[in-house]
Amino acid sequence: MRSNRREAELAAKSSDVTRTLFNPRRMAVVGASTNLGKWGHIVATNIIRGSYSGELFLINPSGGEIHGIPIHRSLDEIGKDIDLAMVTIPAQQVEQVFEDCSRVGAKVVIAISGGFSESSSEGRALEERMIRAAATHGIRVVGPNTMGIYSAPLSLSALMPPVLPQPGHIAFAAQSGNLGTQLLGWGSYRGIGFSRFVCVGNESDLDFADYLEYFAEDSETTVILLYVEGFKRPRRVLELAERISLEKPIVIYKAGTTPVGQKAAASHSAAMAGSAEIYGGMIRQGGMIRAETTEEMLDFCDALAKMPLPKSHSVGILSWGGGWGVIATDLCERAGLDVLPLPGHAIEDIGRVLPDYWSKGNPVDMVGIVDLDAHTRCLEILSSCAEYDSVISLGTINAATAFGLAQRESEKLDKKLIEAQRQYIEMKASQFARKVLDLTQSLQKPILAVGMPEREQDPAKGIERLGSKICTYTNPERAVRVAEMLVHRAEYLRSRQ
Amino acid sequence: MRSNRREAELAAKSSDVTRTLFNPRRMAVVGASTNLGKWGHIVATNIIRGSYSGELFLINPSGGEIHGIPIHRSLDEIGKDIDLAMVTIPAQQVEQVFEDCSRVGAKVVIAISGGFSESSSEGRALEERMIRAAATHGIRVVGPNTMGIYSAPLSLSALMPPVLPQPGHIAFAAQSGNLGTQLLGWGSYRGIGFSRFVCVGNESDLDFADYLEYFAEDSETTVILLYVEGFKRPRRVLELAERISLEKPIVIYKAGTTPVGQKAAASHSAAMAGSAEIYGGMIRQGGMIRAETTEEMLDFCDALAKMPLPKSHSVGILSWGGGWGVIATDLCERAGLDVLPLPGHAIEDIGRVLPDYWSKGNPVDMVGIVDLDAHTRCLEILSSCAEYDSVISLGTINAATAFGLAQRESEKLDKKLIEAQRQYIEMKASQFARKVLDLTQSLQKPILAVGMPEREQDPAKGIERLGSKICTYTNPERAVRVAEMLVHRAEYLRSRQ
Numbered sequence: 001m002r003s004n005r006r007e008a009e010l011a012a013k014s015s016d017v018t019r020t021l022f023n024p025r026r027m028a029v030v031g032a033s034t035n036l037g038k039w040g041h042i043v044a045t046n047i048i049r050g051s052y053s054g055e056l057f058l059i060n061p062s063g064g065e066i067h068g069i070p071i072h073r074s075l076d077e078i079g080k081d082i083d084l085a086m087v088t089i090p091a092q093q094v095e096q097v098f099e100d101c102s103r104v105g106a107k108v109v110i111a112i113s114g115g116f117s118e119s120s121s122e123g124r125a126l127e128e129r130m131i132r133a134a135a136t137h138g139i140r141v142v143g144p145n146t147m148g149i150y151s152a153p154l155s156l157s158a159l160m161p162p163v164l165p166q167p168g169h170i171a172f173a174a175q176s177g178n179l180g181t182q183l184l185g186w187g188s189y190r191g192i193g194f195s196r197f198v199c200v201g202n203e204s205d206l207d208f209a210d211y212l213e214y215f216a217e218d219s220e221t222t223v224i225l226l227y228v229e230g231f232k233r234p235r236r237v238l239e240l241a242e243r244i245s246l247e248k249p250i251v252i253y254k255a256g257t258t259p260v261g262q263k264a265a266a267s268h269s270a271a272m273a274g275s276a277e278i279y280g281g282m283i284r285q286g287g288m289i290r291a292e293t294t295e296e297m298l299d300f301c302d303a304l305a306k307m308p309l310p311k312s313h314s315v316g317i318l319s320w321g322g323g324w325g326v327i328a329t330d331l332c333e334r335a336g337l338d339v340l341p342l343p344g345h346a347i348e349d350i351g352r353v354l355p356d357y358w359s360k361g362n363p364v365d366m367v368g369i370v371d372l373d374a375h376t377r378c379l380e381i382l383s384s385c386a387e388y389d390s391v392i393s394l395g396t397i398n399a400a401t402a403f404g405l406a407q408r409e410s411e412k413l414d415k416k417l418i419e420a421q422r423q424y425i426e427m428k429a430s431q432f433a434r435k436v437l438d439l440t441q442s443l444q445k446p447i448l449a450v451g452m453p454e455r456e457q458d459p460a461k462g463i464e465r466l467g468s469k470i471c472t473y474t475n476p477e478r479a480v481r482v483a484e485m486l487v488h489r490a491e492y493l494r495s496r497q
Numbered sequence: 498m499r500s501n502r503r504e505a506e507l508a509a510k511s512s513d514v515t516r517t518l519f520n521p522r523r524m525a526v527v528g529a530s531t532n533l534g535k536w537g538h539i540v541a542t543n544i545i546r547g548s549y550s551g552e553l554f555l556i557n558p559s560g561g562e563i564h565g566i567p568i569h570r571s572l573d574e575i576g577k578d579i580d581l582a583m584v585t586i587p588a589q590q591v592e593q594v595f596e597d598c599s600r601v602g603a604k605v606v607i608a609i610s611g612g613f614s615e616s617s618s619e620g621r622a623l624e625e626r627m628i629r630a631a632a633t634h635g636i637r638v639v640g641p642n643t644m645g646i647y648s649a650p651l652s653l654s655a656l657m658p659p660v661l662p663q664p665g666h667i668a669f670a671a672q673s674g675n676l677g678t679q680l681l682g683w684g685s686y687r688g689i690g691f692s693r694f695v696c697v698g699n700e701s702d703l704d705f706a707d708y709l710e711y712f713a714e715d716s717e718t719t720v721i722l723l724y725v726e727g728f729k730r731p732r733r734v735l736e737l738a739e740r741i742s743l744e745k746p747i748v749i750y751k752a753g754t755t756p757v758g759q760k761a762a763a764s765h766s767a768a769m770a771g772s773a774e775i776y777g778g779m780i781r782q783g784g785m786i787r788a789e790t791t792e793e794m795l796d797f798c799d800a801l802a803k804m805p806l807p808k809s810h811s812v813g814i815l816s817w818g819g820g821w822g823v824i825a826t827d828l829c830e831r832a833g834l835d836v837l838p839l840p841g842h843a844i845e846d847i848g849r850v851l852p853d854y855w856s857k858g859n860p861v862d863m864v865g866i867v868d869l870d871a872h873t874r875c876l877e878i879l880s881s882c883a884e885y886d887s888v889i890s891l892g893t894i895n896a897a898t899a900f901g902l903a904q905r906e907s908e909k910l911d912k913k914l915i916e917a918q919r920q921y922i923e924m925k926a927s928q929f930a931r932k933v934l935d936l937t938q939s940l941q942k943p944i945l946a947v948g949m950p951e952r953e954q955d956p957a958k959g960i961e962r963l964g965s966k967i968c969t970y971t972n973p974e975r976a977v978r979v980a981e982m983l984v985h986r987a988e989y990l991r992s993r994q
Contacts, residue, residue, distance in 0.1 A: 119854030178818015261827035267856040321675015330758035357616030359764040452683045
C-alpha cells in the first residue's frame with residue numbers, strides 16, 4: 001500500500017520532470033568549450049544552430065564565447081533560474097555539479113558523459129554515487145551516456161551530432177544515441193518529422209517508462225517510436241503500452257535478440273537484453289507494432305503519422321511497368337493482402353484512358369505509356385473503387401529523377417527541346433504526387449508510392465515539398481510491408497473496440 | 498542427330514547476332530518522329546543523349562530532323578549498310594519493315610511495339626506472322642514488347658526511358674523494361690555500372706538463353722543479372738548456368754511466385770511463370786544466386802563486381818555507435834556469420850586509440866568519439882586481423898550528410914567556424930572512404946559500409962567519387978545480407994573445385 005503510494009508520488013514527479021525536460025524555458029550547457037573538438041563546443045553549437053526558442057546559457061570557469069554567446073564562469077553568474085542543465089564534463093566530475101544546479105533551480109540534468117556503468121564496475125560505482133548526489137539535491141537525470149534530446153515546439157536540438165531534425169509528430173526514445181540521431185537525420189532527408197527525441201542512455205534515473213508516459217500525454221505526439229535493447233521496468237512499460245497503444249501507435253525495434261547481440265548490448269547500454277521470447281510476448285500483449293528492420297522504424301512511423309487506416313485486406317495496384325506489378329502482387333499475396341480482381345466499371349473507365357492492349361486487371365499496368373495524365377487518371381479510378389481499401393502505386397513518383405533528367409546532358413541535344421521535356425515531366429510528376437495526397441485525404445485510404453530515389457534532387461521541387469506529406473519508398477517490398485502493418489493496426493484497434 | 502546439328506547451327510548464329518546487337522557500328526531508328534510525345538522521338542533522343550559512338554540514322558517517310566540529325570525518308574536513302582534497326586512503329590506495321598531492313602544488311606531488329614502476344618490471341622497471331630516475316634529475310638528479333646538495349650562500350654542507350662546508365666561490368670537481361678530501366682537509373686544514382694542491358698520482351702525469337710550465352714563470352718561482363726517471370730527454354734538456361742556460374746556469378750530474381758502473381762505475369766510478358774518449386778530447384782542446380790528482394794538485385798551484383806570473396810564465415814564489426822553494433826551482431830548471428838571475439842593484439846592496439854571505457858570486443862564501438870582519424874585507425878586494425886574475413890563498418894561513411902551539414906545554417910552561427918567544421922568532416926569522411934577502398938584491395942577482404950543517405954549531396958565529393966568503387970548501404974540489414982551472399986558464393990566455388 002505504502003510502496004504503491006510512494007510510486008504514484010514518484011510517477012507524478014517524473015511526469016512533471018519530463019514536461020520540464022522537453023519544454024525548458026531556460027537551459028545551460030555546463031562544460032561549454034571554445035575548443036572545436038570538444039563536445040562542450042559541439043553541443044552548444046547544435047543548440048544555437050537549431051534556433052532554440054528559450055534562453056541558452058553557456059558555463060565554463062575559463063570563460064570565452066561561442067558563436068557570439070558569452071560563456072559564464074559559473075551557474076551563479078547567470079542571475080536567473082534555469083529549468084535544465086546539459087552537462088558535458090568528464091564522468092568523474094559530474095556528481096559535483098548538482099549542488100550548483102539546484103541553487104539555480106534546475107529540475108533535470110542531461111549527463112552525456114560516458115564511462116559509467118556501461119564500461120566497468122568502477123563506472124557502475126561512480127554512476128550510483130552520481131545519482132545519489134542528484135537525488136540529494138532533488139534533481140532528476142537523463143542518462144548518463146546519452147546523446148541528448150530534441151524537442152520540436154522549442155526547436156531545441158540539444159544533441160551531440162549536428163543533426164537538424166524535421167519537426168513533426170513522432171516521439172522517439174532510443175537506447176542508442178548514434179542510431180537515434182542517425183534516424184533523425186535520415187528523417188530530415190526523407191521528409192519525416194519528429195515531435196520529441198530522447199536518447200535514454202544508461203537510464204540510471206529517468207527511464208523508458210517515464211518517457212513513454214510523457215509521450216502519451218503530449219499533444220504534439222501522434223506516434224511513438226522505441227529503440228530498445230532492454231527495459232529497466234518491463235512490467236511498467238507493458239502496463240503503459242496496453243493503455244497507450246489504443247490511442248497512439250507504438251512502434252518498437254528490439255535489439256539484442258541473439259546471445260552474441262545481447263553481450264554486445266550489455267557493453268553498450270549496460271542493458272539486460274532479456275530473452276527474445278519474453279520481449280516478443282510483451283510486444284504483442286502491449287499492442288505494440290514491431291519493426292523487423294531498422295528501415296521499418298521510420299517507414300512504419302511515417303505511414304502511421306500520415307496515412308488513414310484501411311478497412312480491409314484488399315489492395316489495388318497501379319504500375320508504370322508490368323514487372324513491378326507482378327512483384328508487388330507476389331508480395332501482397334505472401335503478406336496476406338488480397339489483390340482482388342478489377343471491377344467491371346473500373347475496367348470500362350480505365351479502358352477509355354489506356355491503349356486497348358492493356359492488362360484489364362489488378363494490377364493495372366500502364367503499359368509504358370508516356371502520357372502522365374493517364375497515370376493520374378488511372379490512379380483516381382483505381383483508388384475510387386470501393387473494392388480496394390489500400391492502393392500501391394509504382395514507378396510514377398520520381399519519374400524525373402529516376403531517369404536522370406537532372407544529370408549532365410549531351411552537347412548534341414537541342415537544349416530548348418530537352419528543357420521542354422524536363423519541365424513537362426516535372427510538372428506532371430508533381431501533379432501526380434498532388435493527386436496521391438488529395439485522394440488519400442478525400443477517400444481516407446492509404447496510398448503508398450514507390451519511386452526509385454529516396455529523395456528528389458533538383459527537379460520536381462513540387463514533389464519534394466509534398467514529400468513530407470505523402471509516403472514514398474524505394475522498392476515495393478517496403479510499400480507492401482507498410483500496407484500489411486496498417487491493416488494489422490486497423491484490425492488491432494477493431495478487436496479492442 | 499539432325500536436330501542437334503541444326504540447333505548447333507542456330508546457336509552459332511544466335512551468338513553472332515547477339516554480338517552484333519550489342520556492338521552495332523551503324524543503326525537506324527525506323528519510325529523516328531519529330532513529335533515530342535512519340536516513342537520514335539524519345540528513343541532517338543535517348544540514343545543521341547547517350548552519345549552513341551556508332552553511326553545513327555533516323556527513318557520516317559515524312560522527313561524532318563531531330564536534334565539536328567536529318568530524318569531519311571527510307572532505309573534505302575541512307576546509302577550504307579546497317580547492323581541494327583530499332584523499330585518504333587505500331588504492331589500492325591512491324592512485319593512490313595523486314596524486307597527494307599534486309600536490303601540494307603540489318604542482322605537484327607529491336608521491336609519495341611506492344612500489342613502482340615502479351616495482350617490477346619489476335620496479338621499472338623500478329624506476332625507469329627511478324628516473326629515468320631523476319632525469318633524469311635534472315636533477320637533476328639529482340640522483343641516485341643521490349644524497351645530496348647544498352648551497351649556500355651559503344652555508349653549506346655537505345656532505350657525508351659531517358660535513363661543514362663553508368664558504364665560498368667554488370668550485364669542485365671530483364672523480362673520487364675520498366676523494372677530494368679529503373680534499376681539502370683537507380684544504378685547511376687548509386688554508382689553501380691552496367692556493361693550491357695536488354696529488355697527481353699516477349700522473346701518470340703531471341704531469348705534469355707541467347708543473351709546469357711553472349712554475356713558469358715563478353716569480356717566487358719563480370720557479373721550477370723536476370724529478372725525473370727518465366728524462361729522459354731528453361732532446360733537450356735540451366736545447362737548454360739551450370740557452366741557459366743563457375744566463372745561469372747549469375748544473380749537472379751524470380752517474379753510470379755504466387756498464383757495471382759503468375760496471372761499478372763501472363764498478361765505482362767506472356768510468360769508461363771512456372772511453379773515456384775521448379776524454379777527454386779533450377780536456381781540452386783544452376784549455381785545461381787537468388788535475390789530475395791528487388792533491392793538485392795543491385796546490392797548483390799554491385800558487391801560481386803567490386804568485392805573480393807571472403808575465406809570464411811567470420812565477420813569483424815566496427816560501429817560509430819553501440820546500437821548499430823548490437824543490431825549488426827544480431828543480424829550476422831541469424832545469417833550464420835560468426836562475430837568472433839576480438840584477438841588480444843587488436844584489443845591492445847585499439848586500446849591505444851580509444852578512451853579506456855571502450856567495449857574491448859567485437860563489435861568495436863567507437864563510443865561516439867569525434868576524432869574521425871580514430872575511426873580510420875580502428876578500421877585498419879580490425880580489418881587486418883587474420884581472424885576476420887569480412888568487415889562491416891557502420892556510421893562513419895556519409896557522416897557529413899547524415900548530419901545535415903549541407904543544409905541551411907542558422908544566421909546565428911559564426912560562418913567561419915562552421916565552414917572549418919564542415920571541411921574537417923568532409924576531409925576525414927573522405928579519407929575514411931579511401932581507407933575502406935585501400936584495405937579492401939590490399940587485404941583482399943570485403944569491407945561493407947553502412948551510412949544513412951544512399952548518395953552524397955554537396956559535401957564530401959571525395960566519397961561521391963569513391964562511391965562507384967566501394968559498397969555502401971543505408972542500413973545494416975542490406976550489408977549483412979551481402980556479407981552472407983558473398984560467403985555462400987565463395988563456398989559454392991570451393992565446392993566445385
